[in-house]
Amino acid sequence: MATGTLDTWIRSEQSNTSKKRKSTKPDDNHAPLKRTKLDPTPKLHSDAPAKSNPDSNQTTSATSATLKVTEETGDLFAAPPNTLLIHACNCTGSWSAGIAQAFKLHYPSAYQTYSNHCKATDPKDLIGTAQLIPPQAGSTRKHFVGCLFTSRHYGRRKDSPAAILEATGPAMRDLLRLVGEFNAGVSGDGERVGEVWMCRVHSGLFRVPWSKTRGVLEGIEVGVGDVEGVRVVALEEG
Numbered sequence: 001m002a003t004g005t006l007d008t009w010i011r012s013e014q015s016n017t018s019k020k021r022k023s024t025k026p027d028d029n030h031a032p033l034k035r036t037k038l039d040p041t042p043k044l045h046s047d048a049p050a051k052s053n054p055d056s057n058q059t060t061s062a063t064s065a066t067l068k069v070t071e072e073t074g075d076l077f078a079a080p081p082n083t084l085l086i087h088a089c090n091c092t093g094s095w096s097a098g099i100a101q102a103f104k105l106h107y108p109s110a111y112q113t114y115s116n117h118c119k120a121t122d123p124k125d126l127i128g129t130a131q132l133i134p135p136q137a138g139s140t141r142k143h144f145v146g147c148l149f150t151s152r153h154y155g156r157r158k159d160s161p162a163a164i165l166e167a168t169g170p171a172m173r174d175l176l177r178l179v180g181e182f183n184a185g186v187s188g189d190g191e192r193v194g195e196v197w198m199c200r201v202h203s204g205l206f207r208v209p210w211s212k213t214r215g216v217l218e219g220i221e222v223g224v225g226d227v228e229g230v231r232v233v234a235l236e237e238g
């Protein structure tokens with residue numbers, strides 16, 4: 001989608017949200033998104049075994065392109081070992097519905113890490129940031145989990161679609177930065193983030209049209225040596 005079109009849609013959504021703020025509708029009780037600083041250097045712990053990274057000798061970060069977004073049908077959780085699986089999260093520390101509930105079931109330790117991070121951090125500092133959680137030691141599912149903090153709350157108190165989209169770019173950029181830092185810090189046989197997969201974030205419970213989220217993701221600039229693209233894996237419909 002053209003950036004201009006997206007900007008226009010976001011402005012119109014923000015205007016609608018602000019007009020309706022005093023009503024009792026589900027999305028109306030959230031103030032417009034404030035610009036927030038990104039989470040500086042979250043602590044990461046990896047107990048996982050090794051895998052080589054073809055990009056590990058590239059360290060420059062000059063901007064060269066925008067993020068490539070490809071789509072296919074499949075199950076996100078069928079990703080190969082060391083894949084980063086990305087999903088959208090609220091800032092309250094809850095993964096109780098939708099694909100988040102499946103993440104909680106498959107990666108209980110990652111859920112604890114996410115939940116503790118939320119309990120320790122004010123939502124206004126979390127929104128627009130990300131969390132990278134390395135694979136759980138001894139787990140049969142060796143996946144990194146990437147949390148995009150794109151809504152302060154969930155359910156009836158979730159942020160408006162415009163606010164969620166506004167938080168999406170900063171959150172995804174923060175996650176890509178964390179991946180770059182993580183991979184650069186892994187030495188020798190340590191395991192690095194391999195492929196990057198995500199579900200159609202926001203398109204279910206957060207009720208943001210997927211095309212809008214995809215447009216934001218495709219506008220993210222990436223540098224040489226950064227993650228170049230993300231593979232979006234969606235369940236077959238019907």
Ligand SMILES: Nc1ncnc2c1ncn2[C@@H]1O[C@H](COP(=O)(O)OP(=O)(O)OC[C@H]2O[C@H](OP(=O)(O)O)[C@H](O)[C@@H]2O)[C@@H](O)[C@H]1O
Pocket residue numbers: 074075076077087088089090094095096097098099100101102153154155199200201202203204205206207233234235
């Ligand atoms: N195995 C699989 N493989 C591939 N795609 C799969 C899949 N399973 C489901 N999908 C798809 O994954 C997309 C996202 O759909 P979701 O509605 O879940 O997430 P969302 O991003 O709209 O919203 C986030 C809030 O959902 C939770 O809510 P709670 O806080 O727990 O209440 C969180 O915590 C957040 O707050 C939809 O396209 C699903 O078809």
